[in-house]
């Protein structure tokens with residue numbers, strides 16, 4: 001037996017794990033890493049099942065090639081040659097890339113997706129971001145100048161937290177990296193703070209809160225607008241950071257009185273006013289909105305209003321408020337105007353955001369013939385047939401592609417349409433660093449997890465798979481050496497740093513810097529460079545670890561390797577205005593695109609709520625579609641049920657099952673009557689609907705896909721995000 005320590009890659013909480021392995025490398029146990037300064041031993045059922053997930057016998061171990069409708073195993077070289085032939089037959093503009101959610105949890109996804117996209121020579125780029133958090137990126141880009149400059153609630157010091165559309169007792173948090181999120185919320189209440197949860201369901205998080213506010217799905221923007229209106233009307237504003245556009249915001253929201261907003265969102269006007277007063281009066285408060293406020297038709301407006309409220313109450317960038325993390329690999333962010341819509345999708349003319357087009361239009365771009373129609377697709381760690389709106393249509397569209405290659409460990413509902421599947425190795429065989437999630441952490445913290453197990457001879461890491469795909473897509477062939485790509489990227493990174501005035505290595509020789517880097521592969525070398533160039537790096541004047549021995553605190557890969565439990569870099573510190581990348585150097589409170597979109601919100605002010613609407617639901621033992629083949633995570637009672645208020649069920653004469661219909665499709669689903677959901681709302685988790693795959697456990701617990709009902713024609717126009725919450729449906733007895 002031996003133990004290894006590494007970060008859990010299964011959700012955004014980045015918990016440290018202590019893993020016990022037997023002499024054959026099999027995982028004998030997983031527990032929380034007590035010595036991790038951030039997670040302090042916390043673990044959830046998903047993390048505890050990491051060994052089962054990693055050793056799943058249904059994971060592919062060799063590439064698969066589909067010929068004449070039959071799958072056969074192939075060698076890696078044969079598979080890459082098949083990819084070369086498939087991509088060569090399709091010109092760049094007719095190629096597309098889709099990146100799934102787990103891409104954000106791997107070094108390979110973080111480091112090699114961008115080069116792959118560039119090499120594909122296409123603007124047809126899609127990801128799970130437009131089925132999730134793109135509104136947050138767009139609002140952050142417009143307000144702070146960079147789509148990753150996202151403030152997070154300072155959970156450990158706040159005295160008042162207004163949380164909308166988030167259920168961290170199930171999800172463990174999102175766009176707010178906080179291991180043991182539940183414990184941090186309990187601590188907030190223990191120290192006398194107040195937690196208010198706004199949600200159409202009385203979730204476990206809402207049950208923990210001091211106050212739960214029911215809100216009609218999709219209308220959080222009205223509630224927030226009413227709060228902001230009240231802050232202005234009652235002269236409760238206390239702006240402490242440099243801003244532009246204060247008067248424009250006040251004017252734009254003049255019509256959003258608490259009374260008007262109450263009618264639109266279902267929250268009483270007195271309560272809207274009280275929430276505004278409480279936010280303003282709290283010594284330190286934060287507003288935090290997440291998926292329920294993103295995946296709606298006013299998603300970007302809701303994210304904007306969250307941070308307008310934080311600014312107006314003096315809580316942006318102050319301890320206990322909403323603060324900006326300072327991650328160890330953050331590079332300089334140039335000041336320039338952020339904009340979306342630099343190009344548009346071919347069929348529906350939807351604007352790009354962050355270089356991506358909405359996944360809600362992916363099927364249009366495949367099915368609609370003409371120049372630029374997608375004929376070849378590369379997917380990485382994604383199952384959009386289950387996770388994107390109107391997945392049934394995508395299922396049909398993928399079947400018509402000329403060529404599809406999937407980097408994925410499973411033959412699943414999406415990858416079954418591939419011509420080649422390239423399976424990455426086990427989690428334990430790859431190094432792990434959370435480039436994205438550590439930039440959203442409620443404490444500054446860093447940790448690298450080296451591989452725990454060796455690779456089988458000839459088996460490539462996911463990083464190498466993506467590097468080889470990049471070489472193939474750029475025309476260098478299946479035999480090209482992927483290490484050349486790493487060297488090229490390193491050279492560019494070091495040259496740019498040496499040429500940048502004010503950089504920690506300004507004027508130094510890139511070749512000399514390259515010689516100083518350490519790492520066992522390209523991904524580690526690139527991590528070393530980013531750490532050393534970063535705000536805590538040893539190239540920035542901090543004492544190098546190697547020279548200082550125990551005392552040197554400058555970050556490098558070597559230092560992280562000697563700190564297997566991670567390194568606490570301290571509580572969040574105020575960063576404004578230095579971290580703003582807006583052209584003005586101030587927080588833009590009234591970006592033109594947002595103010596223009598407020599007119600759409602105003603038009604909807606008088607809209608009457610009619611009929612039933614569908615919302616999603618998260619469960620502690622699940623994460624999208626990718627954990628349903630692990631027996632301990634899917635056992636017990638059926639979780640893929642439609643929650644409905646018992647009074648609604650009785651009125652409609654619904655018993656065990658119901659037929660649910662939307663503009664996109666219909667489902668027959670088992671009912672779960674519960675008074676925890678408000679009337680007029682039904683809830684179905686997504687990621688289910690397993691069918692026709694080789695995932696044997698998932699096939700025994702198939703459930704139904706909520707994305708049979710979601711409608712790809714409805715999006716948040718500013719971000720292109722799909723609408724999953726507030727989908728109109730009708731119900732009838734099965």
Ligand code: SF4
Pocket residue numbers: 008009010011012013014015042043044045046047048172179180
């Ligand atoms: S909360 Fe997330 S990171 Fe922590 S153990 Fe569970 S799945 Fe892993």
